[in-house]
Amino acid sequence: MKRLSDTTIAAPATGHGxxxxxIRISGSDTFRIISLIFVPALDCDIMKEGGYRVHYGQVLxxxxxxxxxxxxxxxxxxxxxxxxxxxxxxxxxxxxxxxMMELLIDNGAAAAMPGEFTMRxxxxxxxxxxxxxxxxxxxxxxxxxxxxxASTQLRGGFSRxxxxxxxxxxxxxxxxxxxxxFSEEDVQFADRYAMxxxxxxxxxxxxxxxxxxxxGNAIKKGIPVVIAGRPNVGKSSLLNALLSEERAxxxxxxxxxxxxxxxxxxxxxxxxxxxxxxGLRDSDDKVELLGIERTVKQLEASEIVLAVTEAxxxxxxxxxxxxxxxxxxxxxxxxIILVINKSDKISDNTxxxxxxxxxxxxxxxxxxxSATLPSGIDKLKESLTASVxxxxxxxxxxxxxxxxxxxxxxxxxxxxxxxxxxxxxxIPTVLIATDVRQAIYYLxxxxxxxxxxxxxxxxxxxxxxxx
Amino acid sequence: MKRLSDTTIAAPATGHGxxxxxIRISGSDTFRIISLIFVPALDCDIMKEGGYRVHYGQVLxxxxxxxxxxxxxxxxxxxxxxxxxxxxxxxxxxxxxxxMMELLIDNGAAAAMPGEFTMRxxxxxxxxxxxxxxxxxxxxxxxxxxxxxASTQLRGGFSRxxxxxxxxxxxxxxxxxxxxxFSEEDVQFADRYAMxxxxxxxxxxxxxxxxxxxxGNAIKKGIPVVIAGRPNVGKSSLLNALLSEERAxxxxxxxxxxxxxxxxxxxxxxxxxxxxxxGLRDSDDKVELLGIERTVKQLEASEIVLAVTEAxxxxxxxxxxxxxxxxxxxxxxxxIILVINKSDKISDNTxxxxxxxxxxxxxxxxxxxSATLPSGIDKLKESLTASVxxxxxxxxxxxxxxxxxxxxxxxxxxxxxxxxxxxxxxIPTVLIATDVRQAIYYLxxxxxxxxxxxxxxxxxxxxxxxx
Numbered sequence: 001m002k003r004l005s006d007t008t009i010a011a012p013a014t015g016h017g018x019x020x021x022x023i024r025i026s027g028s029d030t031f032r033i034i035s036l037i038f039v040p041a042l043d044c045d046i047m048k049e050g051g052y053r054v055h056y057g058q059v060l061x062x063x064x065x066x067x068x069x070x071x072x073x074x075x076x077x078x079x080x081x082x083x084x085x086x087x088x089x090x091x092x093x094x095x096x097x098x099x100m101m102e103l104l105i106d107n108g109a110a111a112a113m114p115g116e117f118t119m120r121x122x123x124x125x126x127x128x129x130x131x132x133x134x135x136x137x138x139x140x141x142x143x144x145x146x147x148x149x150a151s152t153q154l155r156g157g158f159s160r161x162x163x164x165x166x167x168x169x170x171x172x173x174x175x176x177x178x179x180x181x182f183s184e185e186d187v188q189f190a191d192r193y194a195m196x197x198x199x200x201x202x203x204x205x206x207x208x209x210x211x212x213x214x215x216g217n218a219i220k221k222g223i224p225v226v227i228a229g230r231p232n233v234g235k236s237s238l239l240n241a242l243l244s245e246e247r248a249x250x251x252x253x254x255x256x257x258x259x260x261x262x263x264x265x266x267x268x269x270x271x272x273x274x275x276x277x278x279g280l281r282d283s284d285d286k287v288e289l290l291g292i293e294r295t296v297k298q299l300e301a302s303e304i305v306l307a308v309t310e311a312x313x314x315x316x317x318x319x320x321x322x323x324x325x326x327x328x329x330x331x332x333x334x335x336i337i338l339v340i341n342k343s344d345k346i347s348d349n350t351x352x353x354x355x356x357x358x359x360x361x362x363x364x365x366x367x368x369x370s371a372t373l374p375s376g377i378d379k380l381k382e383s384l385t386a387s388v389x390x391x392x393x394x395x396x397x398x399x400x401x402x403x404x405x406x407x408x409x410x411x412x413x414x415x416x417x418x419x420x421x422x423x424x425x426x427i428p429t430v431l432i433a434t435d436v437r438q439a440i441y442y443l444x445x446x447x448x449x450x451x452x453x454x455x456x457x458x459x460x461x462x463x464x465x466x467x
Numbered sequence: 468m469k470r471l472s473d474t475t476i477a478a479p480a481t482g483h484g485x486x487x488x489x490i491r492i493s494g495s496d497t498f499r500i501i502s503l504i505f506v507p508a509l510d511c512d513i514m515k516e517g518g519y520r521v522h523y524g525q526v527l528x529x530x531x532x533x534x535x536x537x538x539x540x541x542x543x544x545x546x547x548x549x550x551x552x553x554x555x556x557x558x559x560x561x562x563x564x565x566x567m568m569e570l571l572i573d574n575g576a577a578a579a580m581p582g583e584f585t586m587r588x589x590x591x592x593x594x595x596x597x598x599x600x601x602x603x604x605x606x607x608x609x610x611x612x613x614x615x616x617a618s619t620q621l622r623g624g625f626s627r628x629x630x631x632x633x634x635x636x637x638x639x640x641x642x643x644x645x646x647x648x649f650s651e652e653d654v655q656f657a658d659r660y661a662m663x664x665x666x667x668x669x670x671x672x673x674x675x676x677x678x679x680x681x682x683g684n685a686i687k688k689g690i691p692v693v694i695a696g697r698p699n700v701g702k703s704s705l706l707n708a709l710l711s712e713e714r715a716x717x718x719x720x721x722x723x724x725x726x727x728x729x730x731x732x733x734x735x736x737x738x739x740x741x742x743x744x745x746g747l748r749d750s751d752d753k754v755e756l757l758g759i760e761r762t763v764k765q766l767e768a769s770e771i772v773l774a775v776t777e778a779x780x781x782x783x784x785x786x787x788x789x790x791x792x793x794x795x796x797x798x799x800x801x802x803i804i805l806v807i808n809k810s811d812k813i814s815d816n817t818x819x820x821x822x823x824x825x826x827x828x829x830x831x832x833x834x835x836x837s838a839t840l841p842s843g844i845d846k847l848k849e850s851l852t853a854s855v856x857x858x859x860x861x862x863x864x865x866x867x868x869x870x871x872x873x874x875x876x877x878x879x880x881x882x883x884x885x886x887x888x889x890x891x892x893x894i895p896t897v898l899i900a901t902d903v904r905q906a907i908y909y910l911x912x913x914x915x916x917x918x919x920x921x922x923x924x925x926x927x928x929x930x931x932x933x934x
Contacts, residue, residue: 013485013486013487014482014484014485014486014487014559015481015484015485015488015559016482016485017931018480018481018482018931019480019481019584019931019932019934020480020481020489020491021481021482022481022489022556024486024487052520052521052523053519053520054519054520054521055519065618065622067605067618068621070539072539078523089489089554091606092481093605093606093607093608093609093614095608095609095610095611096605117486135558138534138560138563139558139559139560140560141560141562141563142560142562143562144562147560147562147563147566151532151534155532463486464484464485464486466487467486
C-alpha cells in the first residue's frame with residue numbers, strides 16, 4: 001500500500017450509471033497534468049489561486065475531443081487529501097471514463113488504490129484514523145442510527161472520547177514512571193489504593209465501550225432478528241406484513257439499492273435484518289428444533305427473537321415455547337418478543353387477556369396480532385425498537401461500531417485488568433508499568449497515534465477505489 | 468413532461484456505488500434552497516457572484532448533521548441548464564442521498580423527471596435538440612467510433628449540416644413562394660430545369676444521410692455479426708479466440724461494465740456485437756438451415772456474416788457455402804467474410820493457396836486461420852474492420868445515428884421526391900410549395916426549430932434521471 005507521496009493518483013470516484021461521473025486526482029503534479037489535457041488553458045494565476053474554483057471546458061487527447069467537462073481545482077492544503085487535487089466532472093460513460101483514466105495515466109498519474117485518497121488525508125493530518133474509517137462507514141450507513149454513529153465518528157466525537165481516556169492513562173502512567181525513576185530507593189509515591197480507584201474508573205469506561213460494540217455493530221450492519229416458531233404459525237406472512245409497507249416506501253426513492261436486499265426493515269431510524277433460519281422454519285419437530293446446535297447459534301447471534309405462536313394455543317403452551325427459546329439464548333443478551341399470531345381467530349378481549357396472562361407468566365413482551373391487522377404490526381414494530389437500547393444513541397460517541405476498535409479496547413481492558421491484578425498481588429512497579437504502556441499503545445491504535453504499517457494497509461484495502 | 472419553468476428541480480446525477488455522489492439542482496430557487504440547508508452561510512456577495520465557485524461545508528437538517536459536502540454554484544446563464552444551478556457533492560451513501568433529496572424537496576424543490584435538466588438546456592437555448600439527444604448518446608457510447616459520432620453531434624457538427632441543408636431548402640422555397648405571390652399572373656420566375664437540379668442536389672445529400680443510418684446505427688449499437696456454418700466447424704472456438712484477448716484487456720479497466728455484456732468485441736475503435744443465432748448454429752441440416760426464414764432475417768439484419776468452413780473442405784464446397792449465404796443476404800447490404808477454420812490441419816502453403824482460390828471463385832474476402840493461431844485471428848479482425856466503411860467516419864457529421872433523425876430525413880426525401888415528380892408532371896406551383904414546406908418542416912424537427920410537444924416528451928423520457 002505504501003507509495004511515494006509525490007506520486008499523483010487518479011481514480012473514478014462515482015459509481016456506475018447515472019448522468020455524470022467524477023474522476024478524482026490528487027498529488028503535487030495534479031495541476032500540471034490537468035493543464036496538459038484541458039482546454040481552454042488555465043492561466044498561471046488561476047493555477048496559483050487554485051482552490052475552490054470550477055472551470056468549464058474540454059478534455060482533449062492529441063486534439064481529439066474526449067468530453068465536455070467541469071474541472072474543480074483544490075489547492076493544498078485545502079483539499080480532501082491535503083494535497084493539490086482536482087475533480088473532473090464528465091458525462092457518465094464507461095468509455096469516456098476509460099479514456100480519461102488512460103489520458104491521466106499517460107500524463108504521469110498513477111491509478112489510485114482502494115482508499116488511497118483517504119489514506120493520504122490521514123497521513124497529511126486532515127483526519128485521524130478513526131475518522132478515516134468513518135468515511136467508509138458513512139458511505140455504507142443505511143439507517144438513521146448507523147448514519148448517526150458514523151457521523152459522530154467522522155466528526156471526531158468518538159476520537160475525542162478515546163483521546164480523553166488516553167490522556168487519563170498517560171497522566172496515570174507518568175506517576176508510575178516517576179516511581180520507576182526512583183525504583184532503587186523502593187519508594188511508593190502514589191497511594192496504591194487511590195491508584196486502583198483510578199484504574200478501575202478508566203477500565204469501567206473502556207469496558208462500557210467494549211460492551212457497546214454489540215449494539216454498535218448491530219446498528220451498523222442491521223439488527224439481526226430471527227423469527228422462530230413451529231410450521232404454519234404464519235411466520236412468512238408475519239414477515240411479509242412487516243415488510244410490505246416498507247417495500248412500498250423504499251420503491252419510490254430514487255437511487256436506493258434496497259430492492260436487491262431481501263428482508264430488511266426500517267423502523268424508527270433503525271435497520272432490522274431478518275436472518276434466514278431454514279432450520280428453525282422448516283422443522284416439524286419441536287424437540288428436534290431445540291436440539292439443533294446450529295439453530296441455537298443463530299438464535300444467540302441474533303439481537304432479537306420473535307417467538308411466534310398461534311392464538312389458538314393455550315397461554316401455558318405459549319409460555320412453554322417462550323421458555324424453551326429463552327433457555328436456548330440464555331446468557332447471550334438476545335431479547336425475545338412473543339408474538340401471538342392469527343389473533344383475528346379470537347376476540348379482541350380474549351387476545352388482550354392472553355397478552356396479559358402470557359406476559360405475566362414469562363416476563364417478556366407479548367404482542368397479539370394478525371398479519372392482516374395493521375395495528376398489531378405497528379405494535380410489534382414498537383416492541384422491536386423498544387428492544388434496542390435506543391436511549392444510548394443519545395451519546396453516540398460512547399458506542400463502538402468498528403471491529404478493529406473493539407479488539408483494541410478489549411486489549412486495553414485486559415492490560416488494565418493485569419494492572420489491577422498487579423496492585424492486588426504486589427507485583428513490582430516495573431511490570432505494572434509495562435501493562436500501563438500497553439494499554440496506552442492499544443488506545444493509540446484507534447485514532448492512529450500509533451500506526452503499524454500493516455494496520456494501515458488492512459484498513460484502507462477495505463475502501464472502494466476513488467475514496 | 469411539461470412543467471412550469473419556475474419550478475426548481477433536483478435529482479441524483481451519478482450512478483450507484485462509488486465514493487462520492489452528486490445531486491444536481493436547477494431553477495430560480497436554487498440559491499435560496501441551498502442557503503437553507505448549507506452551513507457556513509453563503510453571504511449575499513457569493514450568491515450574486517455565483518457562477519463557478521465551490522464551497523465546502525455541511526448539510527444540516529434542523530441542526531442535525533447529514534453530510535460533509537462540496538457545493539458548486541452556477542449562476543444563470545452560465546450553467547448546463549441556463550438557469551441558476553448547483554451541484555452537491557456528497558458521500559456516496561444511498562441513505563445520505565435519500566435524506567438530501569427529502570431535504571431539498573421539503574424546501575421547495577421538485578424531483579426532476581428523466582432528462583429534465585437537458586430539456587431545460589434545450590428550452591433555454593443552450594443546445595439544439597439534436598445536441599440534446601447526443602447527450603444521451605455520448606453517455607451510452609461504448610466504442611471510439613460511437614463516441615466520435617456522438618461527440619460530433621453534441622458539438623453541433625451534425626446540426627450544422629442539417630442547418631445548411633435547411634437553408635438551401637429555404638432559399639429554394641423563397642423562389643417558389645415568390646411565384647405563388649404572382650400566381651394569378653401565371654408567371655414562372657425560375658427555370659424549372661435549374662430548380663430540378665437544385666432539388667436533386669439537396670435530395671442526394673439527404674439520401675446520403677438516410678443511407679448512412681445503417682452504418683451510424685450499427686456503430687452506435689455495435690456492429691452486428693453473425694457466425695454461420697455447419698456444426699463442428701469450430702464456430703464457438705472461433706468466437707472464443709476472438710473474444711479471449713479482448714476480455715483480458717477489458718478486465719483491468721476500472722469502471723467498465725463490459726463483463727456483463729456477452730460476446731462483444733472491440734477492434735480498431737469499433738464495437739462488434741455477435742448475435743446469437745441458435746438456429747444457424749445448431750442445425751445439422753444445411754438444407755433446413757437455408758430454409759429457415761428467421762435465420763435469413765437474422766443474416767440480413769447483420770452487418771457482417773462470418774461464413775465458417777473447415778480447412779478440410781474443398782475449395783468448391785467453400786465457394787458453394789459462401790454462395791448460399793450470399794443468396795440469403797442478397798440485396799440487404801450485409802457483407803460476407805469466408806473463414807477457413809482449423810487451418811492448422813493443413814500446411815501453410817495449402818492454406819494460402821485455398822485462400823486465393825476461394826477468393827477468386829467467390830469474390831469475397833477469405834481468411835484462413837485456426838482458433839489457436841493469433842496471426843489468423845488478427846487477419847480476421849482486420850477483415851472485420853475493413854468490412855465497415857470506416858473511411859466515412861472521417862466526416863462524422865454526415866452520419867445519422869438517431870432513429871428519429873432517420874425518420875425525419877426519410878420524410879424530407881419523400882417530400883423532395885414529390886417536388887421532383889411535380890416538376891416532371893407539371894403540377895401547379897401551389898402544390899409543389901406544400902411539399903417544399905413539408906421538407907423544411909421535417910428538417911426543422913431534427914434540430915428542434917420545430918418542436919411539437921409530444922416529440923419533446925418522447926425524446927427526454929428516454930434519458931436517465933439527473934440528466
